[in-house]
Amino acid sequence: MSKFLYANIVDDLESKIKKGDLIDGTKLPSERLMAEKYNVSRNVVREAFKVMAEKGLVEIHIGKGAYVSIPKENVITSKLQEAISISKSNLNEILEVRKILEEAVAKRAIQKATKENIRNLEEIYNRMESAIGDTSKFTQEDINFHIELAKCTGNLTLVLLIDTFNNISDKKLYKLNSLYPNRALKAQAEHKDMIRSIKNRDEKKMMMAVDSHINCLASEMEMLNSSLRNKHMADKL
Incomplete structure (x- = not known):
């Protein structure tokens, strides 16, 4: 179930990046705010951020948060x-x-x-x-x-x-x-x-x-x- 939940977050973030709603360098909301927005646990949000980082679409800075990172050519x-x-x-x-x-x-x-x-x-x-x-x-x-x-x-x-x-x-x-x-x-x-x-x-x-x-x-x-x-x-x- 958690896999389905974090996949929803990933899909939503990817969609916003493609549309230009989220641009390179944008700081994403904190885990707590993301958890509240998507009505999931913070663990699910962490998993979503991890997947986005593996795709090269997010950079995670410990103590600072997660930032949109659009791959360069x-x-x-x-x-x-x-x-x-x-x-x-x-x-x-x-x-x-x-x-x-x-x-x-x-x-x-x-x-x-x-x-x-x-x-x-x-x-x-x-x-x-x-x-x-x-x-x-x-x-x-x-x-x-x-x-x-x-x-x-x-x-x-x-x-x-x-x-x-x-x-x-x-x-x-x-x-x-x-x-x-x-x-x-x-x-x-x-x-x-x-x-x-x-x-x-x-x-x-x-x-x-x-x-x-x-x-x-x-x-x-x-x-x-x-x-x-x-x-x-x-x-x-």
Whole structure:
């Protein structure tokens, strides 16, 4: 029965957070006041606060009370990255999901990209041009390009997911850019095609550019993995 009671409190608090009635940093009423409000014992309230804390929606400060804590974007992506790492998903699975996400982004970007979005993409593209030869900077701007592409959709969830999967593969992307300097030129040609397609609202060409970009990335990642495996085997001999 107590489980049902604390679940009711959790549901109510979550609903108020989603509606914006409770904002980040809001101090929740004391256990006594919460118990009176929901007509439950203080133990039930403590359990509700504990569950909310486990969800990352409440921070409990001993002697001070409980405060609403809305997870920041970087915390969300970090937790998702950790969950994927723990699940031991292989590279092919990760790239498959990324392809699905990039295709979804591409279709919506064609429809919803604003002039400001396009201007931002062009600025990032130009920074990437200037960064060719600087592996670290080029790789970071490459990640920024795809995040900005996701922002064209106006869908925050897509932005978070693209950010997550970019961060999962960024070390290998850096390695690729280090080992194969010429890939920057091909990547830039594909990025240019994407920007042009968005400007012209040409979904067909946009999808072709995205598919080419992700398929090339998958092939390059496989080449890199094969090279690393061979090196590992050679080191054992």
